[in-house]
Amino acid sequence: MIKLNNTISELNSYLQSKKWIYEGETILSVEKPGEGNMNFTLRIVTNKRSFIIKQSRDYVEKYPQVAAPLERVLREAEFYRLINDIPQLKLMMPDLIGLDKENSVMLMDDLGKGKDYSYLYQQGEVISEEDLLTIIFFISKLHNTITSNTVEKKITNKKMRELNHEHIFKYPYVEENGINLDEILPGLQQHANILKQDEQLKKEVLELGKLYLEDGTTLLHGDYFPGSWLKTGSGVRIIDPEFCFFGIAEFEIGVTIAHLKMAEQPEETIKKALRHYKNSCPLDEELCEKFVAIEIIRRIIGLAQLPLEISLEKRVELLKGARKTLLN
Ligand SMILES: Nc1ncnc2c1ncn2[C@@H]1O[C@H](COP(=O)(O)OP(=O)(O)OP(=O)(O)O)[C@@H](O)[C@H]1O
Ligand SMILES: [Mg+2]
Incomplete structure (x- = not known):
């Protein structure tokens, strides 16, 4: 199980290993996209785009002593799959870009700094x-x-x-x-x-x-x-x-x-x-x-x-x- 962190070089190798980063694309910065407690969530800004990476772990990110279901991000991804056919719903949520079931990592569209x-x-x-x-x-x-x-x-x-x-x-x-x-x-x-x-x-x-x-x-x-x-x-x-x-x-x-x-x-x-x-x-x-x-x-x-x-x-x-x- 890979545990992501906010080091650019490590994120870069992870994304490359998943083929989730384009050729010639480099990470410029990473930042916390907003307040969240449960998961490891980051905004990754590259020279071509920005996206959000979310990893769920077997604990609550903000309170590591509190256990939580490891694969919860996979359930979130299933939700995105189910609404995929309903344009009015899909348009109101981020697109799912990638899913790594083994490591409970999901990549999604950045909806901007709202x-x-x-x-x-x-x-x-x-x-x-x-x-x-x-x-x-x-x-x-x-x-x-x-x-x-x-x-x-x-x-x-x-x-x-x-x-x-x-x-x-x-x-x-x-x-x-x-x-x-x-x-x-x-x-x-x-x-x-x-x-x-x-x-x-x-x-x-x-x-x-x-x-x-x-x-x-x-x-x-x-x-x-x-x-x-x-x-x-x-x-x-x-x-x-x-x-x-x-x-x-x-x-x-x-x-x-x-x-x-x-x-x-x-x-x-x-x-x-x-x-x-x-x-x-x-x-x-x-x-x-x-x-x-x-x-x-x-x-x-x-x-x-x-x-x-x-x-x-x-x-x-x-x-x-x-x-x-x-x-x-
Ligand atoms: N696709 C997105 N585009 C832009 N910002 C996002 C996106 N996804 C999450 N964020 C930002 O990151 C914050 C945390 O995301 P999210 O709520 O999914 O994480 P979480 O760990 O499940 O949080 P919580 O503990 O509140 O359940 C959001 O409040 C929002 O500000
Ligand atoms: Mg949440």
């Missing part, structure tokens, strides 16, 4: 209606076109789903899980403890977790939140489907809405996005609301924290609302 939509968590930042509708268009098109009826072999991505299942449905509710929430925001821990001690709530969460683990009929991106949406000079682009699987749309849309809420986007805009989605796809709204609640809880009291700027009061309000939805 930023992702994580800036929406900053106070006062609002997404334009046009961009949000584009984001919703992509996901509804995906859910509508790639189903178990249209593909021969479904992506199950079991290991990534198990990892996510742990972090979404279990870990946040464990009392002594090692996170001191007061370090994140003073006063938060005591509010989290209320949820951690609520047996009925935890039971409901585990029931929803079972639904997440069930194989479904619809291809999901699997991580459809602002960090997977890029704002580029040519418009909105979608990246990083490493958590993709065939599941239920309510989970996916629930995650998206949860993030719009935590980013304090206008209620009216969120409603419009949901209406837009429902215009072309079926959705069990009650179930979707439950996944909204689950995602809000895990992002506020779980390990995968966001750059949230909302106050303690607002977080507590969201947690209370989420608990109510789940106990309903």
